[in-house]
Amino acid sequence: MDLSRRKRFVQNGSSPISAVRPHLEGRTEGSSAHTLEMAKADHRFGQRDGSDQNFDYMFKLLIIGNSSVGKTSFLFRYADDSFSNSFVSTVGIDFKVKTVYRNDKRVKLQIWDTAGQERYRTITTAYYRGAMGFILMYDITNEESFNAVQDWATQIKTYSWDNAQVILVGNKCDMADERVIPVEKGKHLADQLGFEYYEASAKENINVRQVFERLVDIICVKMSERVDTDPSVVSGAKTTRLSDKPTQLPQNCC
Amino acid sequence: MSDTMFGSGNHQWVCPNDRQLALRAKLHTGWSVHTFQTEKQRKTQVLNKRELDIILSVIHRAEQLDLIEQHRIGRLMERLENMRRSAVGNGLSQCLLCGEALGLLGTPSVLCFDCCKKVCTKCGIETACNQKRAQWLCKICSEQREVWKRSGAWFYKALPKYIHPEKDSFMDRRPVIEREEQPVARSVPITYTWAHRKVDSSESDSSDSELSDASSDRKTFVSASIKRRHSALSESSGSVPLTPLQSILSSPSRASFLSESHSSLGSERSSLAPAPEDEDTDQGRTSLSAPVLRRAGSQRSSSSSSSSAPATASSATETGREKNDNDDDLDRAFSAASASASASALPPPSRKEEEPDMEGYDSDDSTTLGTLDFSLLYDQENNALHCTINKAKGLKPMDHNGLSDPYVKLHLLPGASKANKLRTKTLRNTLNPVWSETLTYYGITDEDMVRKTLRISVCDEDKFRHNEFIGETRIPLKKLKPNQTKNFYNCLEKQLPIDKTDDKSLEERGRIMISLKYSSQKCGLVVGIIRCAHLAAMDANGFSDPYVKTYLKPDENKKSKHKTAVKKKTLNPEFNEEFFYEIKYTELSKKTLEVTVWDYDIGKSNDFIGGVSLGINANGERLKHWFDCLKNKDKKIERWHTLTNELPGSGFND
Numbered sequence: 001m002d003l004s005r006r007k008r009f010v011q012n013g014s015s016p017i018s019a020v021r022p023h024l025e026g027r028t029e030g031s032s033a034h035t036l037e038m039a040k041a042d043h044r045f046g047q048r049d050g051s052d053q054n055f056d057y058m059f060k061l062l063i064i065g066n067s068s069v070g071k072t073s074f075l076f077r078y079a080d081d082s083f084s085n086s087f088v089s090t091v092g093i094d095f096k097v098k099t100v101y102r103n104d105k106r107v108k109l110q111i112w113d114t115a116g117q118e119r120y121r122t123i124t125t126a127y128y129r130g131a132m133g134f135i136l137m138y139d140i141t142n143e144e145s146f147n148a149v150q151d152w153a154t155q156i157k158t159y160s161w162d163n164a165q166v167i168l169v170g171n172k173c174d175m176a177d178e179r180v181i182p183v184e185k186g187k188h189l190a191d192q193l194g195f196e197y198y199e200a201s202a203k204e205n206i207n208v209r210q211v212f213e214r215l216v217d218i219i220c221v222k223m224s225e226r227v228d229t230d231p232s233v234v235s236g237a238k239t240t241r242l243s244d245k246p247t248q249l250p251q252n253c254c
Numbered sequence: 255m256s257d258t259m260f261g262s263g264n265h266q267w268v269c270p271n272d273r274q275l276a277l278r279a280k281l282h283t284g285w286s287v288h289t290f291q292t293e294k295q296r297k298t299q300v301l302n303k304r305e306l307d308i309i310l311s312v313i314h315r316a317e318q319l320d321l322i323e324q325h326r327i328g329r330l331m332e333r334l335e336n337m338r339r340s341a342v343g344n345g346l347s348q349c350l351l352c353g354e355a356l357g358l359l360g361t362p363s364v365l366c367f368d369c370c371k372k373v374c375t376k377c378g379i380e381t382a383c384n385q386k387r388a389q390w391l392c393k394i395c396s397e398q399r400e401v402w403k404r405s406g407a408w409f410y411k412a413l414p415k416y417i418h419p420e421k422d423s424f425m426d427r428r429p430v431i432e433r434e435e436q437p438v439a440r441s442v443p444i445t446y447t448w449a450h451r452k453v454d455s456s457e458s459d460s461s462d463s464e465l466s467d468a469s470s471d472r473k474t475f476v477s478a479s480i481k482r483r484h485s486a487l488s489e490s491s492g493s494v495p496l497t498p499l500q501s502i503l504s505s506p507s508r509a510s511f512l513s514e515s516h517s518s519l520g521s522e523r524s525s526l527a528p529a530p531e532d533e534d535t536d537q538g539r540t541s542l543s544a545p546v547l548r549r550a551g552s553q554r555s556s557s558s559s560s561s562s563a564p565a566t567a568s569s570a571t572e573t574g575r576e577k578n579d580n581d582d583d584l585d586r587a588f589s590a591a592s593a594s595a596s597a598s599a600l601p602p603p604s605r606k607e608e609e610p611d612m613e614g615y616d617s618d619d620s621t622t623l624g625t626l627d628f629s630l631l632y633d634q635e636n637n638a639l640h641c642t643i644n645k646a647k648g649l650k651p652m653d654h655n656g657l658s659d660p661y662v663k664l665h666l667l668p669g670a671s672k673a674n675k676l677r678t679k680t681l682r683n684t685l686n687p688v689w690s691e692t693l694t695y696y697g698i699t700d701e702d703m704v705r706k707t708l709r710i711s712v713c714d715e716d717k718f719r720h721n722e723f724i725g726e727t728r729i730p731l732k733k734l735k736p737n738q739t740k741n742f743y744n745c746l747e748k749q750l751p752i753d754k755t756d757d758k759s760l761e762e763r764g765r766i767m768i769s770l771k772y773s774s775q776k777c778g779l780v781v782g783i784i785r786c787a788h789l790a791a792m793d794a795n796g797f798s799d800p801y802v803k804t805y806l807k808p809d810e811n812k813k814s815k816h817k818t819a820v821k822k823k824t825l826n827p828e829f830n831e832e833f834f835y836e837i838k839y840t841e842l843s844k845k846t847l848e849v850t851v852w853d854y855d856i857g858k859s860n861d862f863i864g865g866v867s868l869g870i871n872a873n874g875e876r877l878k879h880w881f882d883c884l885k886n887k888d889k890k891i892e893r894w895h896t897l898t899n900e901l902p903g904s905g906f907n908d
Contacts, residue, residue, distance in 0.1 A: 057404055058323060076622070084745045088622065092301070092309040095316060110319065119301075123309060132409050154272055161409065226408045227399050228381070 055099050055108035059219055060130050061212075064152055065137035066145035067116030070171040073202035074137065075113045078212055083203055090115040092123045102216050109216070128159035133215045134166040140186070140199065141178040146170075153193050163226075165218045166195045169211055174201040311656040327405040327416035334401050337394050345371030350392055352377055368395035623725030623746035624649035624685070626662070626712060630729065632703060634736035639695040641708065643678050645688040646746075652714035652722050657683045659716070660724065664693055665709040666702070667728070680715045703731045712746060721859070723749055749900075763864035763897040764789035764825070766802070768849060769832075770868070770883035771890040778836040779806070779883075781847060783818050784892065785828040792853035792861040797823040799854040800863060806835050807846045820854040843870060843884060851897060864897025 063071040072090050076082050079096040095112045112131065114124040128134075136152050138145040149168065156166060168190040170181060183199060190197030196214060200207035301309070342353035349356055349363065350371040356363040361374040373392040381389045381396070391399070407413045627644040643662045652658040661680040676695070681687040711726035725746025734740055769782030783802045792798045799822050806814040814835060821827035837845065846869030853861040868880045879893045 058406060060406075082625075082745055084622070084747065086747045088748070091305045092312065094312050097319065110316075132406070150272070163409065223403055223408050227402050 055106040057105060057220075057223070058108045058110065059132050059216060060110045060112065061133045061135065061215060062112045062114060062127060062131035063135045063137060064114050064124070064155070065116055065135075065171075066139070066142070066148050066152075069116065069137045069139040069142065069145045070202050071116065071135075071137055072113050074135070074169070074171060074200070074208060074211075075111055077202040077205055077208045079111065081205075083205075085203075089117065090120075092120045093127060100213065100216060102213060103220055105220070107216055107220075109212070111212075125155065125159045128156065128164075129161065131160055131164055133219050134160065134164055135169055135211060135215065136166055136195065137169045137171050138181070138186075139172050140170040140181045141172055141175050143180050146181045146186070146189075149189060149193075153195075163222065165215060165222060166193070167211055167215050167218075168193065168195040168197045169207075170197075170199040172201060172203070173199040173206060174204040307651070307654065307656065311651060314656075321417075324415055324417045325419070327401075327414060328418045330401045330404055331413070331416055332419050334394070334397050337397055341394065343373075345369070345373070348372075349374035349377050351394065364390040366390060366392035366395050368392075368398070622648060622650065623748065624712065625743060625745050626710065626725075626727060627741075627743050628662075628710065629739050629741040630708070630734055631739040632698065632731070632734045632736050634700070637696065637698050639698045639703075639708075639731070640692055641676070641694070641710070642692045643689045643710075645686065645690070646712055647686050649685040649687070649712065649746075650724055651685060652724060653683075653716075655683070657685055658714040658724065659683060660685075660687045660712050661715055662689060662691075663711045663713055664695075665711070666695065667707045667709050703734065703736075706731050711749075725749075763899055764851070765894050765896050766849065766851060766864075766866060767892060767894050768866075768868070768879070769890050769892040770847075770879060772839060772842065772883060772887050774839070774887050776834070776836075777838065778834050779842060779847075780832055780834055780890070781816075781849075782832045782890070782892070783829045783849070785826070785830070786851060786897075787826050787894075789825045789827070789851065789897075790863050791825060792863060793823075793855070795823070797825060798861075798863060799823060800825075800827050800851055801854055802829060802831075803850050803852060804833055805848040806837070807848055808844075839887070845869060846871060847880070849895075862899075864899060866895045866897055868895075 063075060065071055067089065068087060072088070072094075073083060075096055076084075079098045090113055092115050093112060095110055097108065097110050099106055099108045101107075112127050114120070114127065134156055136149060136156070138149050140146075153166070156164065168186065170183075170186045173179075186199065187197050196218070198207050198211050198214070200211055202208055337351075341351050342348075343350045347356060348354060349361065350366070350369075350373045352374060354361050354374050356372055356374060361376075363372045363374055364378045365372055366378065367389045368391055371392060373390075377393050378390045379393060379396045381391055402408045405414055405416070624646050625648060626646045629642045629644065631640040631642070632638075633640060641664055646660060646662075649658050649660055659680050659682050662678045664676040676693040678689045678691045678693065681689065708729045708731055709726060710729070712724045714722040714724055716722060726749060727742075727744040727746055729742065764786055765788060766786045767784040769780075769784060771780040771782075772778075773780055781804055783804065786800060786802070789798050789800055799820050801820040802818040804814075804816045809815075816833035818829045818831045821829065846867055848865065848867050850865035851863040853863055855861060866876060868876050870877070870880065872880060875893065876895060879891065879895070882891050
């Protein structure tokens, strides 16, 4: 069998050397694709001004919640408008980028999708710090995922910046027959936690865009509040740079 | 108690609740359950190589984005600094910005809300704040606020890390960045951010001229400020906010899964930098993945020989850069360099098609398997089914380098003979392959069109291992209308269980008769491969050249493989071979016997006909057989088993 394999090799006319090229090629390819992308973006908006990279603000969002509540599907629905019934557990973290036009501004969203499984918690919590907004998701057909919301909220409090905005989303609202968490219960919990609340379905594309847009709006409002009403933040902290000492991070975590 | 602390059962995977956290805080044990983990628990949580690769590729992607973002913020800052620098007035008797005399006789003035300096009305901006009364800001402070918003500093309460535009021109030569900040951009009119809506056109004009002043000013200060910048850079790199990756790394206990890779990640971080470092990265990667194949290692080490190519690439880029600051020339140099680096591996047209795809970059994703773009046409007159495989997008990376060598395989189901298998060529090192190949089935009848399903699977070709399955999609042919091309753009799915879509295929692979005996005398398992029947025909001649392989898994030493002889041109081979596995009886119950039947082919990859796994995790007849063998020592038990199409376990990839 080994012999035949080797032969096939020769047949294909590929030398073993080509097997090592991936790295180099992959890199150049990616980067050139990227530059091209930017050139294109510039071109499209008729701006050669590199500082305006086709967007005004960049928001980082994070989707969290128990495993299999539909975080990835939610993101895919929003970013790609696609949906697949098959379940692929997210490995660690992942993100997608989408630019939306809200309130006369182009907002580039970097949306992080996290693995719900505990084994990746070390990695996922590391990304809480950067997130300006959270989508905390549970599955309306899965009580356990709902019961965990409180814990997730605690995680947000523990690891995120204190002014991060959160929206609670009950996903899979298309599955009315299997619903175990009534709307009121979700709403109530959201009120308690001080989050906004939506029920959504990635599958049926219900409220997906709305959730993201609402979150963007909330963050925009916070941003103007922060900058326009409290200019001391801007001028006073002019010279502050973030320090790289993770003082605010819990030291003992895993 | 431990249950209270760490949760139990399912709750183990749920984050701790308030009470648990409070308890832990009291006990000074830290916030995380991980600090208390036993070694065993820890092991189960260590990420395997594949997971690491996936995560690293995501992190890498994020870093690229971060870098671009840092440059963007750098440009914002530079612009702000330029404004400050070009301010000529004192802000009291003169306009802070333009220096025009203010006061009763001069121009009317306003007081900037932020810096409390006076500016003329031209250099001030009236903002409609949420407070009722209007607020004036000088353009600098307005810009400052804008920068604060745009950089995200409003949220983080400090400016995030940024890279000053000039710095990287000698500090880091990143091809990605080099282009986007060509000086060309500066000679073009720039609209200030605050010029968006509030300011009328005449004002924005003036701001443009102001800016070009500023940029001509800049030339003089550039050299003066270079030194300062240099030190600023080292300072800034010392005081940057942590990227999540760094913070993972910075706390040693956190990094348990990454600890081995610490150094390699260091090079990974700088991996946007030119090629020579790639080698380090490679080695680092290899070392971080302990169970990496030897072969893969050697494959990689041979890469050092080819690393001269990228080196020339980067130097080419540099010379291109030195000689002309012109975008286009640089483009050419760059693409030439990258072309020489990639050589003939990828056909240029396909690259062309890939690159302009913006969304493709943004939404490429490692959690999905990818999408496939293809079209089907049933030519009724000629009884032909034309399958045009256009391209795939965002394929799941299968190789160590985060890429794949994808090809597409077509099968008509039910039935698994080689005669109905078609495949495209393999494209190397891409996740967005463009095949543009048409594969045609001839002799397709109308009945076939009703009955059959086309299975299109995308696989990753591996030289040293079995080709890996990436994803598939299935099209029942009855969906097609005769003589009408139908286009598809389908998400790939995981391997679908065959029996759901076509029950017949199970039987169509054939059956195998296996005997099992645990010999207490010889202290081992005797596996007998007796015969097969009704095997699927894999060769065009309507037969197969079958042989049988057995493995006893888990297989630490990789010594459990046994093979029968090849029986030529038969679908009902008789093997009558016995293999002996020396193993303790107590160990045996933990093992799984994998038996696979293959069609031997000269000059091509051997074809998998079918397989069967016997063991504690099997079910039905297979489990019973295993059980009976365990129960009845020293008794030979013969059973027939139906071959299934699944390659058992991952063993074949090892």
